[in-house]
Amino acid sequence: MTAVLQTTGLSVRFGGVRAVDEVDVAVAEGQLVGLIGPNGAGKTTFIDAVTGFVRYTGRAELDGHDLARMPPHTRARRGLARTWQSTELFDDLSVRENLMVAAERPAWLALAAELVGRPAGDAAATDAALELLGIGALVDAMPSELTQGQRKLVGVARAIAMRPRLLCLDEPAAGLDTHESQELGRRLRQIADSGTATLLIDHDMGLVLTICDLIVVLEFGKVIAAGTPDEVRRDPLVVKAYLGGGVASAAVDERDQREVST
Ligand SMILES: Nc1ncnc2c1ncn2[C@@H]1O[C@H](COP(=O)(O)OP(=O)(O)O)[C@@H](O)[C@H]1O
Ligand SMILES: [Mg+2]
Structure with a gap:
């Protein structure tokens, strides 16, 4: 399966903070990949880097083309779409x-x-x-x-x-009730099944675990686990870092209202 999005060693630093730290993620055609992790784990920053809103080191490719130094509007024209x-x-x-x-x-x-x-x-x-x-x-x-x-x-x-070639969704289910969230999930699955590579950030674990093909778990900018929903659900590091005590606090993302300025 050829990747639509492929990142290799993707890293973003804000001053001393490694917001995204050597992250490798691949999303193929027809695949729905979940990106989860506690608040501040670097999920939004990862999408900011891929779509061209923050500088990164490492490599990001769309359909095999290096995205380095490509401004956001050019990336959008090449097929990168995102929500905020x-x-x-x-x-x-x-x-x-x-x-x-x-x-x-x-x-x-x-x-x-x-x-x-x-x-x-x-x-x-x-x-x-x-x-x-x-x-x-x-x-x-x-x-x-x-x-x-x-x-x-x-x-x-x-x-x-x-x-788009790659659809990046940053917490699309935040603010939806359970029924709306399930409905959105069903539709996102259809969109992916129709061929659109999709990267989904969400705190609704029920949603992510149900509809995603693969899940990548970030903590402090690093990938701590990646695999199928079943693998991730059973991963001891994930249970400890996120599914365990973190779900309630993760439900309220204090960065929700962050204005992304350029
Ligand atoms: N523009 C910015 N300037 C400085 N630090 C930032 C900026 N954006 C995010 N950060 C920091 O980077 C880390 C990752 O944030 P973010 O990507 O928003 O996490 P998430 O989306 O997983 O909640 C956090 O420590 C956050 O405070
Ligand atoms: Mg975020």
């Missing part, structure tokens, strides 16, 4: 327009659109992405009319409308 822990929507645009934010918009808005995903450009891809997430009925709604959970789903739809 806090979903930003343009409040004066409808849901459909939020997905379509087009190139003829002012430069800053076009840039902002590229940062969250290459504008899909065509209404068909936009509407299909909304349908895929079960929120087709919201296509003409305004962001102010949406629940927190629906805003999250629109954020995921926006990334999917890019028809």
